Each structure stands twice: as structure tokens, then as C-alpha cells.
Amino acid sequence: xxxxxxxxxxxxxxxxxxxxxxxxxxxxxxxxxxxxxxxxxxxxxxxxxxxxxxxxxxxxxxxxxxxxxxxxxxxxxxxxxxxxxxxxxxxxxxxxxxxxxxxxxxxxxxxxxxxxxxxxxxxxxxxxxxxxxxxxxxxxxxxxxxxxxxxxxxxxxxxxxxxxxxxxxxxxxxxxxxxxxxxxxxxxxxxxxxxxxxxxxxxxxxxxxxxxxxxxxxxxxxxxxxxxxxxxxxxxxxxxxxxxxxxxxxxxxxxxxxxxxxxxxxxxxxxxxxxxxxxxxxxxxxxxxxxxxxxxxxxxxxxxxxxxxxxxxxxxxxxxxxxxxxxxxxxxxxxxxxxxxxxxx
Amino acid sequence: xxxxxxxxxxxxxxxxxxxxxxxxxxxxxxxxxxxxxxxxxxxxxxxxxxxxxxxxxxxxxxxxxxxxxxxxxxxxxxxxxxxxxxxxxxxxxxxxxxxxxxxxxxxxxxxxxxxxxxxxxxxxxxxxxxxxxxxxxxxxxxxxxxxxxxxxxxxxxxxxxxxxxxxxxxxxxxxxxxxxxxxxxxxxxxxxxxxxxxxxxxxxxxxxxxxxxxxxxxxxxxxxxxxxxxxxxxxxxxxxxxxxxxxxxxxxxxxxxxxxxxxxxxxxxxxxxxxxxxxxxxxxx
Numbered sequence: 001x002x003x004x005x006x007x008x009x010x011x012x013x014x015x016x017x018x019x020x021x022x023x024x025x026x027x028x029x030x031x032x033x034x035x036x037x038x039x040x041x042x043x044x045x046x047x048x049x050x051x052x053x054x055x056x057x058x059x060x061x062x063x064x065x066x067x068x069x070x071x072x073x074x075x076x077x078x079x080x081x082x083x084x085x086x087x088x089x090x091x092x093x094x095x096x097x098x099x100x101x102x103x104x105x106x107x108x109x110x111x112x113x114x115x116x117x118x119x120x121x122x123x124x125x126x127x128x129x130x131x132x133x134x135x136x137x138x139x140x141x142x143x144x145x146x147x148x149x150x151x152x153x154x155x156x157x158x159x160x161x162x163x164x165x166x167x168x169x170x171x172x173x174x175x176x177x178x179x180x181x182x183x184x185x186x187x188x189x190x191x192x193x194x195x196x197x198x199x200x201x202x203x204x205x206x207x208x209x210x211x212x213x214x215x216x217x218x219x220x221x222x223x224x225x226x227x228x229x230x231x232x233x234x235x236x237x238x239x240x241x242x243x244x245x246x247x248x249x250x251x252x253x254x255x256x257x258x259x260x261x262x263x264x265x266x267x268x269x270x271x272x273x274x275x276x277x278x279x280x281x282x283x284x285x286x287x288x289x290x291x292x293x294x295x296x297x298x299x300x301x302x303x304x305x306x307x308x309x310x311x312x313x314x315x316x317x318x319x320x321x322x323x324x325x326x327x328x329x330x331x332x333x334x335x336x337x338x339x340x341x342x343x344x345x
Numbered sequence: 346x347x348x349x350x351x352x353x354x355x356x357x358x359x360x361x362x363x364x365x366x367x368x369x370x371x372x373x374x375x376x377x378x379x380x381x382x383x384x385x386x387x388x389x390x391x392x393x394x395x396x397x398x399x400x401x402x403x404x405x406x407x408x409x410x411x412x413x414x415x416x417x418x419x420x421x422x423x424x425x426x427x428x429x430x431x432x433x434x435x436x437x438x439x440x441x442x443x444x445x446x447x448x449x450x451x452x453x454x455x456x457x458x459x460x461x462x463x464x465x466x467x468x469x470x471x472x473x474x475x476x477x478x479x480x481x482x483x484x485x486x487x488x489x490x491x492x493x494x495x496x497x498x499x500x501x502x503x504x505x506x507x508x509x510x511x512x513x514x515x516x517x518x519x520x521x522x523x524x525x526x527x528x529x530x531x532x533x534x535x536x537x538x539x540x541x542x543x544x545x546x547x548x549x550x551x552x553x554x555x556x557x558x559x560x561x562x563x564x565x566x567x568x569x570x571x572x573x574x575x576x577x578x579x580x581x582x583x584x585x586x587x588x589x590x591x592x593x594x595x596x597x598x599x600x601x602x603x604x605x606x607x608x609x610x611x612x613x614x615x616x617x618x619x620x621x622x623x624x625x626x627x628x629x630x
């Protein structure tokens with residue numbers, strides 16, 4: 001069973017604080033989807049999650065699960081599972097008892113519990129760990145048990161608060177794959193909070209960028225990188241390396257590089273953004289090709305970081321590690337229209 | 346090998362203090378109880394032990410001591426834990442708890458016993474207040490159930506339990522409770538399946554401490570207890586300060602028996618409580 005989540009005009013200000021932690025946050029999470037809330041620390045994303053979970057009460061707005069407001073319901077009536085940054089397994093219970101906890105509290109039949117626990121321990125690749133205690137498991141194993149425990153009662157909503165940020169990078173990748181796989185099996189609507197953009201884009205089908213307690217952008221991961229709607233979003237996603245001032249009109253952007261073709265709703269003065277990875281070296285195209293002089297090449301092993309100037313504008317780009325480019329070379333750069341966006345300076 | 350010797354040398358001062366002060370005193374007492382040391386007419390052997398355990402005074406005293414310790418420990422733990430859980434939710438509650446604990450803890454038991462006596466005695470405040478509204482209270486001081494003694498211990502030890510439980514609640518207990526709530530546990534289930542099991546080790550430790558202390562403490566039952574039966578510590582003191590030469594050996598013999606009983610009771614109590622906790626929570630320990 002899955003549940004859609006509606007977050008409507010949510011406001012939250014902590015007692016004694018002068019600035020709000022959350023400000024008119026509105027978010028639709030369709031049933032069965034995976035949505036990531038991406039933001040730097042202090043952006044209010046954990047507060048948002050704890051409000052949805054019922055662990056905090058907002059100062060304004062509403063949270064609806066399957067269309068019904070749940071603000072007056074305590075956490076145990078909300079039909080959800082939560083995985084926190086730390087596994088928080090119950091130390092006095094075994095792995096199997098931890099996974100069974102939610103079902104036991106609901107008075108589920110013992111045989112059913114046993115089957116479900118075995119099924120979930122299989123799913124998180126910990127078969128035969130039933131009788132272990134949390135102290136005997138590694139951090140990654142503990143977090144897998146925590147995932148299984150949160151899913152055991154088949155909640156309509158699964159909430160995850162930076163669940164993998166305490167694990168080492170290799171393990172994090174495995175856990176993301178596991179989470180995607182579990183979501184496919186179990187289908188719980190997943191709302192996921194993280195400060196790691198790779199994690200957000202890997203796991204989620206839609207990403208909400210939360211900056212200073214406000215929703216800055218809500219889009220599929222690729223769009224987020226290709227078309228950030230504000231300079232702040234672009235900066236947070238590492239895409240403000242090339243910001244060229246100019247003037248936008250219907251289908252065009254006029255700047256020192258010339259008249260560039262693009263598709264934008266922006267009109268008047270603005271900043272043109274293009275990610276360093278999106279710039280293509282070569283002259284295969286007709287539109288948006290600018291002549292440039294390479295001024296610096298840094299070999300990073302996996303790629304080259306290149307700086308070039310064109311009409312007095314410095315452009316940063318990256319190429320494959322084998323690109324035959326040297327400082328001082330004259331070349332043509334293609335700025336693909338689909339990767340250009342214009343934001344308010 | 347070298348490391349081991351260094352380690353041994355490092356703990357030597359502490360070890361020497363413990364062995365000389367504690368072990369020395371205990372050993373000398375033991376020797377005295379066996380008629381091996383001190384100015385005594387007790388024959389060498391277990392004669393003192395035989396004399397003190399002979400007759401109903403010892404058995405009655407032992408039963409009374411166990412009753413007082415068990416009842417005081419149970420009530421102090423129940424009240425202390427309940428108060429800690431009730432007061433921890435709000436900042437005002439936490440301040441109240443700290444204040445209560447600070448109020449009671451530094452007061453010596455002797456003063457506490459006098460205060461309880463003034464309050465609960467036949468001519469005490471409570472009895473007089475009850476009389477003005479026409480109620481005659483049963484005897485609470487020097488009564489067969491040692492109500493005043495138990496009341497003094499509970500009054501003194503419940504804040505101690507509260508402080509220990511508060512410290513234990515400062516750990517990750519609250520986080521585990523939140524997890525349990527999100528997993529669908531109702532508040533009552535959270536208390537039974539998460540909070541109490543996580544607090545159990547601390548509660549158990551403080552309970553054993555209180556039990557052992559109340560079993561060996563002298564001044565409160567001496568002030569608030571009856572002439573017969575007398576709990577073991579009072580019995581031991583009376584024998585020790587008796588006019589006869591044999592009294593010393595007998596007093597020490599009772600004191601050592603209290604120590605043995607306290608250790609045995611503590612062990613038994615720990616085992617029983619562990620099993621009880623296991624039964625309540627369904628956890629296999």
C-alpha cells in the first residue's frame with residue numbers, strides 16, 4: 001500500500017529563534033515515488049522530515065498523508081517508517097526482534113512475523129543474522145537492519161534522514177542501490193533527506209532543493225543540473241562556475257560572446273549559466289560556437305580542467321583526460337542550447 | 346612481563362590502602378569473632394556464631410531486616426523511576442527534579458530519622474492533625490511493620506534513584522523512544538518495550554546499592570524501630586557494646602553475617618531482577 005504526501009504552506013520557527021527554519025514549504029510527493037529533499041546543513045530539511053514523521057509540530061501549514069491531515073496524529077498512528085542518520089537499533093533486542101518490533105506492537109501473528117522478518121533480512125542481504133545483537137554488526141549492517149525494521153510493517157510512507165552519510169563512500173553506493181531495489185519490491189512512498197547531491201540524484205526520481213527553509217526548485221535530477229532556476233540553486237549544485245552577464249530576449253541571449261540561441265522564459269538583464277561539463281570542444285555545430293584561447297590546462301587524472309577566454313570572458317570547462325589541448329591553443333567551443341539557462345543576477 | 350610489573354607497581358598504592366584498611370579491619374574482625382584476637386573470653390572456634398544464631402532473636406531480626414530492605418528498595422525505586430519519567434518532559438520538571446534531589450540528598454539519615462519521628466510518632470504532627478479531624482492513626486513509629494523506618498529510607502533514597510535514572514535518560518533513550526513511536530508503538534508500549542528495558546541496568550544497579558545499604562544501616566531502625574524484634578545491625582551494635590566480654594565477638598559475628606547476607610541477597614536479587622526484566626520485555630538475556 002502506498003500513500004501520497006502533501007506538504008502545504010508549511011512554516012516552522014523554533015521557540016526563541018528570530019528567523020524561520022521553514023517558510024511556506026509546499027511539496028507534492030506522488031504515491032510510490034522517490035523524492036529527495038536536497039539542501040545544505042541548516043536548510044531545514046531534517047526539521048521538515050521530523051514534522052512529516054510527527055516528531056515536531058509546525059507553527060503553520062499542513063501535512064496530508066493520502067489526503068488526510070495528520071498534524072493532530074502522533075507518530076505511531078501515521079503509518080510510516082523512519083530511518084535516521086544513526087541506525088538506533090534497540091540494543092536489548094536481537095536483529096530479528098528489531099525487525100519484528102513494528103509488527104509485534106501491532107499484535108501481528110507470530111508465524112507471519114517470522115516469515116516477514118526472514119524475507120526482509122534476505123532482502124537486505126543479512127540472512128542468518130536473526131540472533132545477533134546490534135553491537136556485533138558493522139555500521140552498514142546496522143543501517144540495513146534499520147531499513148528492514150522501518151519497512152517491516154509495510155508502511156505507506158518511508159522517511160529517510162541522511163541515512164547513509166555516516167557510512168564510507170563505497171558502502172554508500174551499495175546502500176543507494178539497495179534502497180532503490182527495496183523501493184521496487186516494497187513500493188512505499190519514499191521521502192529522502194540529504195545534503196549529498198549524488199545521493200539525491202542517484203536515488204530519487206524527483207529532487208526538491210531546499211535553501212534557507214524555502215523550496216528553491218523541484219525537478220527531476222537531470223533538469224536540476226541542466227536548468228537551475230536560481231543562482232543559489234546553481235551555486236549549491238556546483239554549476240555557477242560559468243556565469244556570464246547579458247540580456248535575455250525570446251530565444252536569445254546577448255552577451256560579450258555574441259548572440260547565443262537558447263530557450264528561456266527570462267527577459268532582460270540576467271546571468272547565463274552553463275556547467276563546465278556541458279561545454280563541447282570542436283566546431284561540429286553551427287549555432288552557439290565561439291572562438292576561444294586556452295589559458296590553462298590542469299590534468300586531474302580522470303579529466304582535464306580547462307580555462308579559456310573568449311571576447312574577454314573566462315570560461316571553465318572539463319574534457320576527457322586524453323583531449324589534445326594545450327595552453328595557448330586556439331579552438332572553437334560549442335555551448336549546447338539545451339544546457340544553457342538564464343537566472344536573475 | 347615488564348609491562349605487567351609496571352602495572353602492578355602502579356596499582357600498588359591503591360591496592361595497599363584497600364587491603365590494609367578494608368581487608369585488615371575485616372580480617373581482624375573475623376579473627377575476633379573466632380575468639381582469636383581481642384580481649385575476650387570466647388573460646389577459639391565458631392562459638393560466637395552459634396550463640397548469636399541460637400534462639401528467635403536472630404531469625405526474627407533477619408526477617409525484619411530483609412522486610413525493611415525489600416520494601417524500602419521497592420518503594421524507592423518505584424517512586425524514583427515514576428518521578429523521573431514524569432518530570433523529564435519539561436525544563437521546569439527537570440529543574441524540579443534536581444531541586445528535590447538536592448534538598449534531600451545531603452541530609453544525614455540520622456536527621457531524616459528524627460524528622461520522620463517528629464512527623465509520624467504517636468504524638469507527632471500527623472497523628473495530631475488526624476486527631477483534630479477525628480481520625481485515630483495506627484502506630485507508625487516502633488510498629489510491627491517498621492513503617493517509619495521504611496518511610497525514612499524511601500524519603501532519602503527515592504531522590505537518589507531519580508538522579509540515577511535521570512542520568513541514564515540523558516543517553517540515547519529518547520532517540521530510541523522516537524524510533525519506537527515511528528514504528529507504531531503506543532506510548533504505553535514504548536515504556537514497556539523500550540524505555541524500561543533500556544533503563545533496567547541502571548535501575549538494577551541502584552536497587553542493589555539501596556538494598557545493601559539499608560540491610561546494614563544502624564541509626565534509622567535504632568531510632569524508629571521497636572525493642573523486639575530488632576533488625577540485625579541494631580542487634581550487632583547492642584551485642585558489641587554489651588557489658589559481657591563475649592559480646593564483642595558476638596557483635597562482630599553478626600556484622601559479618603550481615604555482610605554475607607547482603608552479598609548473597611544482592612546476587613540473588615540481581616539474578617531475579619534480570620529474569621523479571623526479561624519476562625516483562627520478552628528479551629532473552
